[in-house]
Amino acid sequence: MKKVHSLTGMIDLIGNKGIKNNVAEKIFYTEKVLKNIFNNYSISEIRTPALEDTDLFKRSVGDSSDIVNKELYSFLDKNEKSITLRPEGTASVIRSIIEKKIDSESHKLWYLGPMWRYERPQKERYRQFNQAGIEFLGYSEGLAELEIVSIICSIIKKLEIDDSVLKINHLGNKESKQKFCLALQDFLKPFSKELDERDLQRLNSNPLRILDSKNPETQKILQDAPKIKDYLSNESLDILELIKSTFSSECAIEIDYSLVRGLDYYTGFVFEAVSSNLGAQDAYLGGGRYDNLCHELGGKAMPAIGMAIGIERLASITKPLEKPQTLVSLILISSNIEPKAYKIAHKLRSLSNSINIDVQLSDGSLKSKLRRANKDNASYALIIGEHELETETVIIKPLKDQNSEQTVMSFKDIESFIKEIE
Ligand code: HAM
Numbered sequence: 001m002k003k004v005h006s007l008t009g010m011i012d013l014i015g016n017k018g019i020k021n022n023v024a025e026k027i028f029y030t031e032k033v034l035k036n037i038f039n040n041y042s043i044s045e046i047r048t049p050a051l052e053d054t055d056l057f058k059r060s061v062g063d064s065s066d067i068v069n070k071e072l073y074s075f076l077d078k079n080e081k082s083i084t085l086r087p088e089g090t091a092s093v094i095r096s097i098i099e100k101k102i103d104s105e106s107h108k109l110w111y112l113g114p115m116w117r118y119e120r121p122q123k124e125r126y127r128q129f130n131q132a133g134i135e136f137l138g139y140s141e142g143l144a145e146l147e148i149v150s151i152i153c154s155i156i157k158k159l160e161i162d163d164s165v166l167k168i169n170h171l172g173n174k175e176s177k178q179k180f181c182l183a184l185q186d187f188l189k190p191f192s193k194e195l196d197e198r199d200l201q202r203l204n205s206n207p208l209r210i211l212d213s214k215n216p217e218t219q220k221i222l223q224d225a226p227k228i229k230d231y232l233s234n235e236s237l238d239i240l241e242l243i244k245s246t247f248s249s250e251c252a253i254e255i256d257y258s259l260v261r262g263l264d265y266y267t268g269f270v271f272e273a274v275s276s277n278l279g280a281q282d283a284y285l286g287g288g289r290y291d292n293l294c295h296e297l298g299g300k301a302m303p304a305i306g307m308a309i310g311i312e313r314l315a316s317i318t319k320p321l322e323k324p325q326t327l328v329s330l331i332l333i334s335s336n337i338e339p340k341a342y343k344i345a346h347k348l349r350s351l352s353n354s355i356n357i358d359v360q361l362s363d364g365s366l367k368s369k370l371r372r373a374n375k376d377n378a379s380y381a382l383i384i385g386e387h388e389l390e391t392e393t394v395i396i397k398p399l400k401d402q403n404s405e406q407t408v409m410s411f412k413d414i415e416s417f418i419k420e421i422e
Helices: 023-040 054-060 066-071 090-099 143-158 174-194 197-205 207-212 216-222 234-247 311-316 339-351 366-375 386-391 411-421
Strands: 051-053 073-076 082-085 107-116 128-137 164-170 253-255 269-275 283-289 304-310 326-332 355-359 380-384 393-398 407-410
Touching: 023 107, 023 128, 023 143, 023 311, 051 054, 051 090, 054 066, 054 082, 054 090, 090 107, 090 128, 090 304, 128 143, 128 311, 143 164, 143 234, 143 269, 143 283, 143 304, 164 234, 174 197, 174 207, 174 216, 197 207, 207 216, 234 253, 234 269, 283 311, 304 311, 326 339, 326 366, 339 355, 339 380, 339 411, 366 380, 380 386, 386 393, 393 411, 407 411
Parallel strands: 164 253, 326 355, 326 380
Antiparallel strands: 051 082, 073 082, 107 128, 128 304, 164 269, 269 283, 283 304, 380 393, 393 407
16 A cells, blocks of 8 residues: 655654754754743743735745745645744734734743744755744843843853854944935946846845845845945944953854845844754754844834744754763563553652653563663663562662662662652
8 A cells, every 4th residue: 555654854863862963853852941931031931823814925935035936835725825834933922912902011921832934945944843932032132132132142152053153233223224225226226237127126126135045146246235234223223232241252243244034024133053963954043133024014112033943953952961861660570460460560650750760552572571671771770570569579680780680679669769860
């Protein structure tokens, strides 16, 4: 029979606690660390639906972005309404805040979940991937920028990310952005015939995005174009310097005046963290300020800043720090399911949170079960057979230390054993 396959660019994550560097385990671990850090910064969780009205992303992420132009997973539902699997989380968060009429309050929110973009799959670029994001809503430029960068530094430190550089830039305030965009348009108009269709469209709709063009011809033309740095106000330049001087002892930070982000809603401070260990898709997180989005989506004027982390990319450059939890493999050798023996397993689990108890559920010989325990990287096998049931004892077999002998312990002493190895 023909086999069914997963869709291109969509991966399964299958955890296996016994295998060192199992990709799924690394991802789950990374998510756990991120959640701890978010809670540590007193940020609350938000969950929004995976499906949204297509219009939401067209109006937020924007027509000049690759995401809206060619990567949306959009479908007609049974009512002929165009709906889209979210390509990112920011738009949905703002939609939700406006809908709940809480857009005049400030919020610190985090989310974690799958996003979908119809991209050409390659290393660490998927069509379904996971993002952990933060949105600080109702906070103007200043402390919120510092807080976001502080979180990024904490992530880099906690997960020991090597070769990470946080690139930062400022897209200017309304006035300077307008001046720069006009200057860029004036400069590029004589080259209109040399620009490809996408860049020409960007030139009219969002000239800043041309700086992000992947076309080498455009990049060549841009070499002599006006530079954003020359248009930035002193306040904008100062905030970049302030961020750099505050955190450069914590993590590598570089001001990169050519950094513009791939989404249309950004207004001020923008950033991307890259690592040379990632290859072509080197950004593992990105974000920035988007002070106009809430108003543009029909809500109040609400300043905002946020970021999103590509979980798969971050996990791939993460060194797991957590020492693996001790695993105890419980082997019951009896022809019947013995309530007395199973109760021991139940009791063991209630004794410690840091020790994992794996009851071997399959039939099989003691030898095959010990082989399985070793494969799973268990530290001890606890063996209970007919004789042990009669005498209310357990055989404890250390699996990691070749020189240690197995011992026999009574049911009632098992608690002290668990405490000992905890
Ligand atoms: P973004 O730069 O489009 O920003 O995505 C953030 C991160 O998601 C990227 O740096 C990357 O690590 C990961 N990512 C994006 N596409 C893929 C893919 N196809 N496969 C694997 N990972 C991917 C945003 O999404 C904004 N919403 C960030 C933000 C929040 N700005 C303000 N608030």
